[in-house]
Amino acid sequence: MMNNWWSGSTDQLAVCSRSALVELAAVLPATGRFVVARLDGTRMRDTDDALYEFSDALLFPGYFGWNWDALSDCLRDLNWLPADGYLVVVENAPQLLSSSAEDQHTLFRILYQAVRHWGNPLGQPDGKGSPFKVLLLCDRDEEAALLRQEIAYAVRQSRS
Template structure:
């Protein structure tokens, strides 16, 4: 199995999807599953502090060290995520723990967050954000299998864990010998 079929391999590619659902198996933790590749910035965002857009802005600003001029609105967040010059790295992994608590009461605001994360991932993948080279940028929405059911529509593909296939690839078929 190639590296791109693992979570570590997926995180090292600048290809979409840039936001994924990470279902954490019983007895494991999200932090235990996600290891940043060498030279990558891994930032943990506490989903329990992101129940409102204001909470999202404050928690992302804290976790990513946004500059003082950050405007605490969606446009400012999009600009900061596409910049990150104060946090130089070979790639970026945002681990959002307790993701079921992220803006649970407002689907429109939740969709805005997903769109901004996708736009940031696309900008980094095209080299528009940090220069001319493609840079991996991924947001992992981590939940337990039980908590996964709290949101009817995640609008996210499931991230690969262990030896499972990456979400953007079809399973390979092995020929029997």
């Protein structure tokens, strides 16, 4: 999965168990400016914590509104953090928003929409899409499989 994930993958949100993990250098392209934001699901058990961690990791501006809509807006903008691509890595992803399945699905929908937004060349300043990838890391294969099901559910909900 990781060999040509950056340039050729259609994965919206990639889930990976640690046993399958490769070096970060093998995931990113060899050239360009890339922002890598590392977050920890154990530090994002509720909405406030998740919003704080995303804001901190991606240096959100002072006008960030501290709600889901504001997170969505900032993830689709990032003009204060110019790059050729973005990689968001969430370690311990099964603990992410574990206090609320609804909030977890909301976050997955927002991440899915950000991935699609950045990949769409329409509306981008240079007329071409930019990679925005999200990698969710799990300790075990079973956790990865369950998380993939949760993401699939959230994505289906965003399309309806």
